[in-house]
Amino acid sequence: MWIVSFWVFPVISAFVWxxxxxxxxxxxxxxxxxxxSEEADGQTIAYISDIGASGLKPLFVAGSIVTVVFLDLAFxxxxxxxxxxxxxxxxxxFDKLCAIFSIFFAIAGALGLILLSIFDTKHYKHLHDGFLVMFIxxxxxxxILICAEYLRLGIFYRSQHRILLTSFAIKLAFIIIEVGLAIGFGVCMGSHKxxxxxxxxxxxxxxxFVFTGYILSFVVDLLPSVRTRRHVPQGEKRIVMAQEDPNGSANVSLEEPLTYDSQGPNFYRGQRV
Structure with a gap:
């Protein structure tokens, strides 16, 4: 059973969103x-921003804030x-800079969502549209930066941690789908028809709704860090694999401690990596 850990951040974010x-x-x-009132003539389906500018604005603002705060905590x-x-x-x-700048742009996107929910389309049309672009x-x-980081990591650790390439594929699919949808959305928004x-x-x-799937993809990234009785964190597993001898047997034991005392776990044999 997976213990509660950092993977709950994207779960909370996705659930709230x-x-x-x-x-x-x-x-x-x-x-x-x-x-x-802000809808165009002949429009029968409300935009999210139209509903968020009405009586549900407090929900829109609060939900947006909670969503991006927990998502950025996942980053x-x-x-x-x-x-x-x-x-x-x-x-x-290269991959360290990709990780750092991915956090920077995630924070920028988070600010965009928070601000677009506050500066609603009913009273601040141009500001709202600008923050919408900032969010997306x-x-x-x-x-894109995370994909670049994960592609490099996935290639380097290809034989040990295929989950890195899996996460890369999920995020790449998000980019392709979201960019395509955003282009279509921009065309419709800019059209006078x-x-x-x-x-x-x-x-x-x-x-x-597709953004929900992107948020949940970070569960895949964070779960490998969890330590349980039957699971070793991804980083420690890498060390074990690196120390395997030519016959494939590990030189380091990862047995569970027999007892615990005030100084921590006691091992009869083996050690933590």
């Missing part, structure tokens, strides 16, 4: 799918765990 989206669309539907946790050796370490300055671009660039407003609203909802 998804619950907020469902609550907003459910409320809009229950109220009879009202047409808000910071991944960096710290890699530095501490619980996840496999970076191999050079920030997290997409962050994802009324018939394009409903497709634009649908694309915005799809982008938001």
């Amino acid at each position: 998804l619950a907020m989206l469902i609550a907003m669309i459910a409320t809009w539907s229950r109220e009879g799918k009202p047409i808000y 910071l946790s991944e960096r710290w765990l890699r530095h501490a050796g619980q996840l496999v370490p970076n191999k050079g300055w 671009v920030g997290y997409v660039i962050s994802a 009324k018939k394009n407003k409903n497709p634009g609203a649908i694309l915005e909802w799809v982008i938001a």
